[in-house]
Amino acid sequence: MSEDQDKLAQEWADALLESGDVTDPADAGSGEVASDDEALADEWAAALAESEQAEVKHEKEQAFLSTQTHDYELKDMGEDAKASPGGKRDLDFILDIPLDVSAELGRAKLLINELLQLGQGSVVELNKLAGEPLEIYVNGKLVARGEAVVINEKFGVRLTDIISPIERVKQLG
Numbered sequence: 220m221s222e223d224q225d226k227l228a229q230e231w232a233d234a235l236l237e238s239g240d241v242t243d244p245a246d247a248g249s250g251e252v253a254s255d256d257e258a259l260a261d262e263w264a265a266a267l268a269e270s271e272q273a274e275v276k277h278e279k280e281q282a283f284l285s286t287q288t289h290d291y292e293l294k295d296m297g298e299d300a301k302a303s304p305g306g307k308r309d310l311d312f313i314l315d316i317p318l319d320v321s322a323e324l325g326r327a328k329l330l331i332n333e334l335l336q337l338g339q340g341s342v343v344e345l346n347k348l349a350g351e352p353l354e355i356y357v358n359g360k361l362v363a364r365g366e367a368v369v370i371n372e373k374f375g376v377r378l379t380d381i382i383s384p385i386e387r388v389k390q391l392g
Contacts (some may be wrong), residue, residue, distance in 0.1 A: 319359070322367075324353055328346060
């Protein structure tokens, strides 16, 4: 880098001699004009060196970034959709997803004191009247209403009303 500065300073001094500003190269090293020119030449040399360093740094960054990128091959999903009959997608894979289904007879709010006083034979009053339909929830979302039935000594729910898809979407919001 110092050689570049010396070379640039020499070119600058030669240019000054050609323009006629300095008559003798010996005077160029000792005069005020020469010292200003040398300072200017040093500034130019420093600026050029800084520019070269920035360019080298930029090239190194670009080389590093080019090693970090990857080309990915994407699968054409159109062929899979065409393969199934009627243009419908094969959604059998979702049939094995477990869901939490619950039937709610009613709800009640209790204080901890009231809860601790409950014993065998205690009655808890629910917020629904007798004969009102049970609510069926799937993963915590209301999907149907029904009535309680007993079949072979087991409780069950006979569905009487399925919630429409529009109402289910409203519940999500």
